[in-house]
Amino acid sequence: MRSNRIGMKLGLIIAAIFFIVLLFLGVSLYQMFSSFYHSEMKTEITEMTSHVSTMAETTEASSEEMMLTFADFSNVSMFYISAAGDITFHTGEHNPADRTFIRKEDLKKIFSGKAINLEHEDPLGHRYMVIGQPIHKDHQITSAIYVMASMQSMDKSLTAIRNLLMLSGVGAFLLAIGITWIMALLFSRPLIMMQKATKKIAVGELETRLDIHSKDEIGDLAAAINNLAADLQRYRDTRQEFFANISHELRTPITYLEGYAKVVKNHMYETEEEKDRYLDIIYQEGVRIQHLVDDLFELAKMEEGKISLSMEWIDLRYVIHQSVQKVSLKAKEKGLELVVHPTESVPYIRGDGMRLEQIALNLLENAIRYTDEGRIDVYLHHSSTMLTLSIQDTGIGIPDDELPYIFDRFYRVEKSRSRQTGGTGLGLSIVKKLVKLQGGSIHVTSRVGKGTCVTVQFVLPMMQEDQ
Numbered sequence: 001m002r003s004n005r006i007g008m009k010l011g012l013i014i015a016a017i018f019f020i021v022l023l024f025l026g027v028s029l030y031q032m033f034s035s036f037y038h039s040e041m042k043t044e045i046t047e048m049t050s051h052v053s054t055m056a057e058t059t060e061a062s063s064e065e066m067m068l069t070f071a072d073f074s075n076v077s078m079f080y081i082s083a084a085g086d087i088t089f090h091t092g093e094h095n096p097a098d099r100t101f102i103r104k105e106d107l108k109k110i111f112s113g114k115a116i117n118l119e120h121e122d123p124l125g126h127r128y129m130v131i132g133q134p135i136h137k138d139h140q141i142t143s144a145i146y147v148m149a150s151m152q153s154m155d156k157s158l159t160a161i162r163n164l165l166m167l168s169g170v171g172a173f174l175l176a177i178g179i180t181w182i183m184a185l186l187f188s189r190p191l192i193m194m195q196k197a198t199k200k201i202a203v204g205e206l207e208t209r210l211d212i213h214s215k216d217e218i219g220d221l222a223a224a225i226n227n228l229a230a231d232l233q234r235y236r237d238t239r240q241e242f243f244a245n246i247s248h249e250l251r252t253p254i255t256y257l258e259g260y261a262k263v264v265k266n267h268m269y270e271t272e273e274e275k276d277r278y279l280d281i282i283y284q285e286g287v288r289i290q291h292l293v294d295d296l297f298e299l300a301k302m303e304e305g306k307i308s309l310s311m312e313w314i315d316l317r318y319v320i321h322q323s324v325q326k327v328s329l330k331a332k333e334k335g336l337e338l339v340v341h342p343t344e345s346v347p348y349i350r351g352d353g354m355r356l357e358q359i360a361l362n363l364l365e366n367a368i369r370y371t372d373e374g375r376i377d378v379y380l381h382h383s384s385t386m387l388t389l390s391i392q393d394t395g396i397g398i399p400d401d402e403l404p405y406i407f408d409r410f411y412r413v414e415k416s417r418s419r420q421t422g423g424t425g426l427g428l429s430i431v432k433k434l435v436k437l438q439g440g441s442i443h444v445t446s447r448v449g450k451g452t453c454v455t456v457q458f459v460l461p462m463m464q465e466d467q
Helices: 002-058 063-074 104-111 152-202 217-265 272-303 316-333 353-369 400-405 415-421 427-437
Strands: 077-081 087-091 116-121 127-137 140-150 312-314 337-340 349-351 375-382 386-393 440-447 451-459
Touching: 002 116, 002 127, 002 140, 002 152, 104 116, 104 127, 104 140, 152 217, 217 272, 272 427, 312 316, 312 353, 316 337, 316 353, 316 375, 316 386, 349 353, 353 375, 353 386, 353 427, 353 451, 427 440
Parallel strands: 337 375
Antiparallel strands: 077 087, 077 140, 116 127, 127 140, 312 349, 375 386, 386 451, 440 451
């Protein structure tokens, strides 16, 4: 029971609503039947009293004999009452000693020409409906006639109806409880499954998945939890891989630094040229470590929003030219053709020149790193609203299922070649953040074995300054 508190709450709430609705419906039906029976009995007794009163006023026969006959036939009691409140004649089963139904204020109304009706209960607890009307003789009210009818039959009918309503209500309520409980269990079961799944995910069981596929909000929530678990799992895996790569990237240069520093310190070289070569290796490995640390700090500052940009009007052609000059040697060493497709002029854009060059360098170095043969083409063109930089290579390409994740930090496509290529999985993540900070967008298209095209777009201002 404790494991399904949601089902219990839902069941109790719905059951309470059913109970209130059934109670209100039962009371309303009982009141309706009660009012109907009272109204019918009152109408019947009133008509009977009017009939007797008329007969008493017009008949030539003895009124007492007429009343006896009518009372026996109708199963009622009748009373003639004087203005003083005395019973001058009565017939029927009601005890004439019980005079509590005769009230002075009612007699005043009757002798003023009005009819009265009331419900009376005798000392034995029997209930009666009493109708009183005046009797006229020679245009004067000479006496009052009271007709008293037992309500026992009506009470029995109402009791039967009440019992039937209560029995039906209890049956309907129990049925509703059963149906409600089943519905509550059905509705709460997915929520309980989600609760258990999220607890597993919270303690690190990121392989947990929910098998809920309903086409509603529950299904959407389950899908969101599955996506969250998948994202967390991917983040954990890439983070672990990143730490492993960082450890390797640091261990290698540190080993070189330690080894060659020891060689130089202990004068374990034969010529000055050999010494210079060892010092050059130490310097290069130091630079390598510095680049790695710089990337880490750069990404950390971007994610914390602490990076500042020096925005100015920039000619992107000059930035591309400078970047291509810096990487041309690497391309030449791998035998790659690096082609910049010239453009006559492009509009200036607002950006940080150093960061734009960092974007271009990163993309060009990536293209060179993952291209073993062929060429790299650089395009720069514009429309009335957009300036577009495209870098297309003939490299290994990226599988379709990995394209959505290439901008995630620590993510690397060609994991088996990480040591040869030297990538840490931070470059594209930094590029995307820098592009976004300068109001641009970046997207990648690729075919495995055919190459990759990276496109960076910047929205042009409405008004351009003179170039």
